Amino acid sequence: MKSLDELKxxxxxxxxxxxxxxQEGQEYRVVVGMxxxxxxxxxxxxxxxxxxxxxxxxxxxxxxxxxxIGMCALEPIVEVFDKDNQKTTYVLIDEKKAxxxxxxxxxxGEVIDEYTVGHYSK
Amino acid sequence: MQEIAMTILDIIQNSLRAQAMQIQLWIxxxxxxxxxxxxxxxxxxxxxxxxxxxxxxxxxxxRTTRSIGLGIPLFKESVEATGGSFQIDSRLQKGTKxxxxxVKNHIDTPPMGNLVDTMITCIQFDAKVNYCFHYQNDDWAxxxxxxxxxxxxxxxxxxxxxxxxxxxxxxxxxxxQ
Numbered sequence: 097m098k099s100l101d102e103l104k105x106x107x108x109x110x111x112x113x114x115x116x117x118x119q120e121g122q123e124y125r126v127v128v129g130m131x132x133x134x135x136x137x138x139x140x141x142x143x144x145x146x147x148x149x150x151x152x153x154x155x156x157x158x159x160x161x162x163x164x165i166g167m168c169a170l171e172p173i174v175e176v177f178d179k180d181n182q183k184t185t186y187v188l189i190d191e192k193k194a195x196x197x198x199x200x201x202x203x204x205g206e207v208i209d210e211y212t213v214g215h216y217s218k
Numbered sequence: 219m220q221e222i223a224m225t226i227l228d229i230i231q232n233s234l235r236a237q238a239m240q241i242q243l244w245i246x247x248x249x250x251x252x253x254x255x256x257x258x259x260x261x262x263x264x265x266x267x268x269x270x271x272x273x274x275x276x277x278x279x280x281r282t283t284r285s286i287g288l289g290i291p292l293f294k295e296s297v298e299a300t301g302g303s304f305q306i307d308s309r310l311q312k313g314t315k316x317x318x319x320x321v322k323n324h325i326d327t328p329p330m331g332n333l334v335d336t337m338i339t340c341i342q343f344d345a346k347v348n349y350c351f352h353y354q355n356d357d358w359a360x361x362x363x364x365x366x367x368x369x370x371x372x373x374x375x376x377x378x379x380x381x382x383x384x385x386x387x388x389x390x391x392x393x394x395q
Contacts, residue, residue, distance in 0.1 A: 098388045103370045103381075110380040130339070132289045135228050136219055140332075140339050144386075147342060151379030159379070161343050163235065164281060 133168035143195040221331020238264025261313040300324035345375035
């Protein structure tokens with residue numbers, strides 16, 4: 097059984113990683129829509145996939161939650177902002193697609209065209 | 219909503235949007251009493267009596283992106299469809315309390331779902347907010363107060379990805395006694 101004391105060890109690791117992230121600066125900001133529409137469509141596992149992968153790969157990425165983005169039929173929606181605040185909107189995201197976004201976009205800087213809102217409305 | 223845990227997350231998102239700093243989630247899941255009691259209490263901005271009277275109406279919302287608001291109506295309908303009871307109470311500048319009680323063995327009662335993910339999703343939202351979680355069934359109980367966790371973290375925010383992952387395992391163990 098885990099005890100809260102174990103947390104002290106994790107705290108030191110988290111501190112080191114925060115320091116590294118602070119030096120390198122945040123590369124991306126990932127925002128997941130978590131209103132009623134998003135949650136009902138499966139946004140919770142999507143958000144948790146991003147949190148998990150960012151922790152596992154030590155990525156300089158902030159994961160955030162927001163309310164209704166306004167296209168409820170296309171939820172779960174994920175917005176990725178780069179350093180210059182350029183936004184990519186991904187729609188109908190699930191856990192697998194979230195992992196693809198981590199690997200291709202957050203780690204290699206490639207926008208995955210076929211998951212974007214622009215591709216969907218074509 | 220497929221899970222009670224998703225409904226809970228949705229209702230807590232309302233508390234967060236109401237600038238609550240302290241949120242209590244109290245769950246009793248009992249076969250003996252044939253009920254699932256969900257209670258969410260926050261110290262957010264609260265609602266006026268006028269707003270409170272409209273809040274269970276799906277065509278009422280305070281947001282501007284759309285003209286409907288389904289969170290509370292969905293919870294109310296889901297509880298009442300099982301023959302259970304729903305209550306909401308709110309006071310401006312004090313906070314809001316919502317209680318939903320499902321009849322456990324009713325065919326329309328949704329499964330509890332993934333409470334662990336709901337809890338860590340809540341904690342991830344904002345490091346400044348404090349949560350008091352309580353879950354009990356007929357055999358065991360689990361309690362967690364984020365203030366206890368924060369006391370051990372010093373200046374590391376509780377919603378750092380590494381901390382969230384650890385808490386996920388910690389809660390998971392606590393919830394599988």
